[in-house]
Structure formats: structure tokens, C-alpha cells
Amino acid sequence: MTDVTLIKDVRELSADDLDIGYEHRAQISHGSSAPDAPLLHSDDPRLKTILRLLRRFGGVILSGPPGTSKSWLAGQVADKITEGHDDRRADIQFHASYQFEDFIEGYRPKEDASGFEPRDGVFLRLVREANKHPDTDYVIVIDELSRADVGRVFGEALTYIERSKRGQNFVLPSGKPCSIPLNLYLIATMNPLDRGVDEVDAAFERRFAKVDMPPRRDLLEELLNRNGFLDETVQRRLLGWFSKINARSAQTPAAAIGHAYFADVVDPETLQEVWDYQLKHHVERAFKYDPETRIEIMNGWADIFASPADQEVPTADETASP
Structure with missing residues (x-):
């Protein structure tokens, strides 16, 4: 004979209990x-x-x-x-x-x-x-x-x-x-x-x-100045890169990025994390069918951290603002 255990007083779950209410x-x-x-x-x-x-x-x-x-x-x-x-x-x-x-x-x-x-x-x-x-x-x-x-x-x-x-x-x-x-x-x-x-x-x-509400270089600069932790050269290169990728959005609208991505940047390490865990994937998706531009944008990011002797990415004055 099979041993059957009876369960008593079982409460029915409501939609709210299941977080679907x-x-x-x-x-x-x-x-x-x-x-x-x-x-x-x-x-x-x-x-x-x-x-x-x-x-x-x-x-x-x-x-x-x-x-x-x-x-x-x-x-x-x-x-x-x-x-x-x-x-x-x-x-x-x-x-x-x-x-x-x-x-x-x-x-x-x-x-x-x-x-x-x-x-x-x-x-x-x-x-x-x-x-x-x-x-x-x-x-x-x-x-x-x-x-x-x-x-x-x-x-x-x-x-x-x-x-x-x-x-x-x-x-x-x-x-x-x-x-x-x-x-x-x-x-x-x-x-x-x-x-x-x-x-x-x-x-x-x-x-x-x-x-x-387009991307705004002036608001990014204001934000970085308020945080006040980035080296002047790194900040200048970042602003140039920001202008460059947003200028590309005229042909590739999905490429556009906003200044708020950098709201929590306080040093080069946190800046690199923005790239590693957010912007890199954004760039790969936006330029999925344009590998030449994708590589150019990715190399431009790497140049932000290059030594002073290395060639810099264009500044905002050298690149058309979005």
C-alpha cells in the first residue's frame, strides 16, 4: 500500500504573491x-x-x-x-x-x-x-x-x-x-x-x-569639471572622442551617446569601466555593419589613455560637433 502524506491548510497564492498582480x-x-x-x-x-x-x-x-x-x-x-x-x-x-x-x-x-x-x-x-x-x-x-x-x-x-x-x-x-x-x-x-x-x-x-535632448559636449565638460579627478589631457581627449562619435551619428543615428554615461567617472579606472561594461558594447552594436568605423572609434578610445608622445585623437575643435 502506498504511503500518502496529506498536506493540510495550503494557502492559495494570489497574483500579488507571485509579483504579477x-x-x-x-x-x-x-x-x-x-x-x-x-x-x-x-x-x-x-x-x-x-x-x-x-x-x-x-x-x-x-x-x-x-x-x-x-x-x-x-x-x-x-x-x-x-x-x-x-x-x-x-x-x-x-x-x-x-x-x-x-x-x-x-x-x-x-x-x-x-x-x-x-x-x-x-x-x-x-x-x-x-x-x-x-x-x-x-x-x-x-x-x-x-x-x-x-x-x-x-x-x-x-x-x-x-x-x-x-x-x-x-x-x-x-x-x-x-x-x-x-x-x-x-x-x-x-x-x-x-x-x-x-x-x-x-x-x-x-x-x-x-x-x-541631443548629446551635449558642454554638459559633459561641466560634469567632468565638477567631478574634478581626471587629468587635463585625458579629459581633453575624452571630450574629443565624445564629439567624434556623436558627429558619426549623423550617418549612424544609433551611435549617439549622452554625457550622463560619465556621471560617475572620478578617475581613469572608472572611466575605463564605462567603456568595458557599457560603451564598448554600444559601439559594437551601432557599427555592426561598418567595421572600419568601429575599429576607428575603438582605437580612438584607446588613444585617450595613450602617453603624451603618442598621437592624440582629434579635439572637439578639430571635429564637427553633433
Whole structure:
């Protein structure tokens, strides 16, 4: 006779227990890729421009290649709008499986597993709060906007986020009424090379302002000077290499890199680690079908650390800036 051990009082696992429930699918991130960077001053022209555009359009998209401080700037603007009150903002990262049910509303399992119930998404929760407090500003920061199907994620709300349609009532799929208030602002970031960019442009070009954020040599120089640990020659060569690879992005857009890659560089060792574990792979991918340029860029990096007697890479003045 087979010995059978009975297991009693087994608790069923819910979706939230498995980290696949509603709260876990809506990935929340604090909008900063450079948390140790200094705060923007109120008179900073970037801050003033984006705040002005938000007041006019209700939403702004920051568009640029990796490392151009899009997420950091979005977070800075959000902090300014909310005066540092985290309960008045939401930070979300879109991804390929992000859905309307995560963002607007959807049916989710009840805690007692007795069935399903409608539950507000991140966007709808903040919409309701903003409607309750019309004299207080709220903001949603969306990282990687182009990684999701924005038409599906926003649904009919896509029409009503337009500034001219704020305050108008529409009906959600659940039958609930909804109205997006003027005091709710949206800030989004995206990489212009993502596959979903065309869909984003078509959906948002009339609704939101778009701010280009290209790689900037002046910000890299400012960052390196603030860190203050690199040898003057190494820093000059790095700036020349940075200008050179970004000049190449005119023909190969995927080659562009931003200044924020170097935010944590404090000495030659940490600079080399940026190459070994990040930029080398970026260069190999960007110039996959152009081995001659790939070798030139890689040799240029090696020349940053060459002895003074060796030939240097071109400086920024000798290379067209992007």
C-alpha cells in the first residue's frame, strides 16, 4: 500500500504573491538616472522652458539617445511642479506588455479570491486626486514612452489629454465617467530610435510639445569639471572622442551617446569601466555593419589613455560637433 502524506491548510497564492498582480505590473521608478546630480536652479533655462510648455500643452516629451539626462530632467521638473510632494506624482516605466488595465483601469482578482473587481490604474488614480484638488498641481512621469503601444495603453483618454479637451467628460469601458483636469501634467521620455516612435509621433504630435535632448559636449565638460579627478589631457581627449562619435551619428543615428554615461567617472579606472561594461558594447552594436568605423572609434578610445608622445585623437575643435 502506498504511503500518502496529506498536506493540510495550503494557502492559495494570489497574483500579488507571485509579483504579477496589478501593483507589480505597473513598474514604478524614480525619474532620475543621475540621483547624485545637483538640483536644477529655478532660473535654469531648461527648467523654465519645460514648465512653460507644460502650462501651454499639458504634456511634454523629452526625446533623445541614451545618456542625455532625459529621466533626470523629467524628475527635476516633476519635483518643481509638486514641490517635492511624492503623493502628487507618479513615476512609471512603460514596456512592451504594459496595458490599458495597468494605466487606466481593469478588472483584478479580489483579495479573498472570490472573483474580480474593477480597479483604477496609475493614471486614473492621479486623475481622481487632481479633480479633488483643482488648485494643486499633479504630474505623471512616463519613462520609455515608445516602448509600449500608446494607443492601447491610453485608449480613449488619448483624445482627452489634449489641453483643449481637458475637463470634458467621457465614459470609460467600465461605464464610469471620467474627466482629465487641467492641473494634471504629463512628462514623458523616449529614445527616437525605438521601434514604436512613429506611433508615438502620430498620437502625440498635436497634443504634446516635444523637446529634443541631443548629446551635449558642454554638459559633459561641466560634469567632468565638477567631478574634478581626471587629468587635463585625458579629459581633453575624452571630450574629443565624445564629439567624434556623436558627429558619426549623423550617418549612424544609433551611435549617439549622452554625457550622463560619465556621471560617475572620478578617475581613469572608472572611466575605463564605462567603456568595458557599457560603451564598448554600444559601439559594437551601432557599427555592426561598418567595421572600419568601429575599429576607428575603438582605437580612438584607446588613444585617450595613450602617453603624451603618442598621437592624440582629434579635439572637439578639430571635429564637427553633433
